[in-house]
Amino acid sequence: MVIENKDRNWGMVIDTDKCTGCNGCVIACQVENNVPLNDQNKFERGRVMSWMRVERYWEGEFPEVKARFIPIPCQHCANAPCEPVCPVYATYHNNEGMNIQVYNRCVGTRYCANGCPYIVRFFNYWEPIWPEEMRNHLNPDVTVRSRGIMEKCSFCIQRIRRGARKAKEENRELEDGEITTACQDACSTQAITFGDLNDPESKVSKLSKDDRSYTLMPHLNTDPNVIYLASIKENKEEFQEEKANSHD
Amino acid sequence: MKVIVPIIGLGGLSTIAILAILFAGLINAWLGQPLPVLGFEQTFDQPINFPHTKHAGPVTEGGLGMDCTYCHRTVENSSSAHVPAVELCASCHRAIGSENSEELKKLRESAGIYSENNQVIVDPKKASPINWKRVHRLPDHVRFVHSAHINYLTNNPGAIKNIPEHLNIYGKENVLSSEVCSTCHGDVANMEQVHQVEPLKMGQCVNCHRENGGPTDCAACHH
Ligand code: SF4
Numbered sequence: 001m002v003i004e005n006k007d008r009n010w011g012m013v014i015d016t017d018k019c020t021g022c023n024g025c026v027i028a029c030q031v032e033n034n035v036p037l038n039d040q041n042k043f044e045r046g047r048v049m050s051w052m053r054v055e056r057y058w059e060g061e062f063p064e065v066k067a068r069f070i071p072i073p074c075q076h077c078a079n080a081p082c083e084p085v086c087p088v089y090a091t092y093h094n095n096e097g098m099n100i101q102v103y104n105r106c107v108g109t110r111y112c113a114n115g116c117p118y119i120v121r122f123f124n125y126w127e128p129i130w131p132e133e134m135r136n137h138l139n140p141d142v143t144v145r146s147r148g149i150m151e152k153c154s155f156c157i158q159r160i161r162r163g164a165r166k167a168k169e170e171n172r173e174l175e176d177g178e179i180t181t182a183c184q185d186a187c188s189t190q191a192i193t194f195g196d197l198n199d200p201e202s203k204v205s206k207l208s209k210d211d212r213s214y215t216l217m218p219h220l221n222t223d224p225n226v227i228y229l230a231s232i233k234e235n236k237e238e239f240q241e242e243k244a245n246s247h248d
Numbered sequence: 249m250k251v252i253v254p255i256i257g258l259g260g261l262s263t264i265a266i267l268a269i270l271f272a273g274l275i276n277a278w279l280g281q282p283l284p285v286l287g288f289e290q291t292f293d294q295p296i297n298f299p300h301t302k303h304a305g306p307v308t309e310g311g312l313g314m315d316c317t318y319c320h321r322t323v324e325n326s327s328s329a330h331v332p333a334v335e336l337c338a339s340c341h342r343a344i345g346s347e348n349s350e351e352l353k354k355l356r357e358s359a360g361i362y363s364e365n366n367q368v369i370v371d372p373k374k375a376s377p378i379n380w381k382r383v384h385r386l387p388d389h390v391r392f393v394h395s396a397h398i399n400y401l402t403n404n405p406g407a408i409k410n411i412p413e414h415l416n417i418y419g420k421e422n423v424l425s426s427e428v429c430s431t432c433h434g435d436v437a438n439m440e441q442v443h444q445v446e447p448l449k450m451g452q453c454v455n456c457h458r459e460n461g462g463p464t465d466c467a468a469c470h471h
């Protein structure tokens with residue numbers, strides 16, 4: 001028997017209108033994926049590691065200012081600029097539309113991080129150290145990366161594997177919404193949706209065709225699998241004008 | 249001169265010897281399994297000399313013929329096979345087993361079993377886990393999942409390897425979970441002391457995945 005591997009295209013839709021900038025997703029990702037803790041030293045040197053980050057923008061003039069937030073994980077680009085530059089094929093695209101990072105193959109050249117326009121790849125400059133009482137909290141389904149290795153958002157691949165395995169053991173197809181990422185679970189406003197973009201009936205593919213949808217830096221032609229929904233403007237013209245003028 | 253030449257000779261010899269040892273170490277590490285000259289079945293002494301032969305060995309040869317899954321309970325539905333908690337040992341050995349056996353004494357101590365006024369008492373407060381040593385260890389960057397492999401092999405017995413003599417599973421469509429373990433672990437039921445029989449290197453995994461149509465995507469195991 002050959003195990004059938006239905007080609008999928010995992011994607012994420014992030015509704016920036018719902019995001020409140022609470023940083024819950026950042027913490028959830030940190031916990032789920034054994035991302036090393038950041039200290040002051042790392043911040044000062046600009047070597048912070050966080051697979052998901054929330055950027056803040058101010059909109060309008062004082063006193064009419066609004067804060068806008070945009071959470072940025074790895075964009076899992078279909079034309080990923082990080083992939084062709086890796087000399088050891090440690091990062092590649094698999095048939096599930098994900099940009100994979102193979103830790104045990106990585107030799108730490110950091111070319112991929114230089115190539116990434118979204119700055120979502122993080123290099124382990126130091127051996128990760130957790131406080132004694134946190135060591136038993138590490139996720140056993142995720143490798144603990146050592147020094148000299150590049151890492152980034154994996155779309156919670158351990159959860160995808162677990163879900164797919166469960167479906168196979170129960171002899172059924174994966175359902176839409178069955179697999180959730182850690183950041184999605186943590187989001188109190190449900191701004192994050194995850195699913196299969198190849199399935200026209202899935203929630204993500206419907207959302208991705210929304211009027212408000214856009215991708216980051218489309219002029220680079222990276223074709224990301226993370227799709228954003230623009231925050232809702234008071235009038236539609238303003239939004240359409242902005243969308244027409246947007247460069248990045 | 250007469251003194252120096254032998255010294256140089258000795259130095260040369262010892263250099264060659266050191267290089268040879270380093271080289272053997274390298275080959276050993278590369279192959280990842282103990283070289284025959286260094287003892288093919290080398291393993292370590294466990295804190296309690298647990299005889300798999302007595303428990304899982306075939307009944308015809310004096311074993312109890314227990315299923316592997318009786319003790320390694322989570323193997324069918326979790327990634328790890330789990331070594332049983334000492335309470336599971338205690339559930340039988342509070343009653344079964346000789347009073348004088350050295351190994352069982354150690355077990356009773358770990359499980360907090362003692363007798364008082366001709367009564368057997370199991371005191372969980374006195375129990376402490378047994379510090380078993382791990383025999384089959386994969387590198388930290390591999391995520392091996394037992395349940396998926398058990399699930400596949402029980403439904404596809406053709407892929408089972410190293411089938412022990414006492415099992416009769418040829419030609420069956422479905423087999424029990426306990427009958428597939430030998431593929432990677434060998435005939436544990438007949439081992440006095442468990443040792444590794446397969447190299448369990450990536451080459452072996454990938455070969456088997458290729459033969460059986462398993463995923464060969466790096467991210468299937470490395471994430
Ligand atoms: S999908 Fe998973 S790995 Fe990626 S940012 Fe969210 S929690 Fe982190």
Ligand code: SF4
Nearest residue numbers: 019020022023025187
């Ligand atoms: S958890 Fe949700 S609301 Fe909070 S920052 Fe992340 S995406 Fe925004």
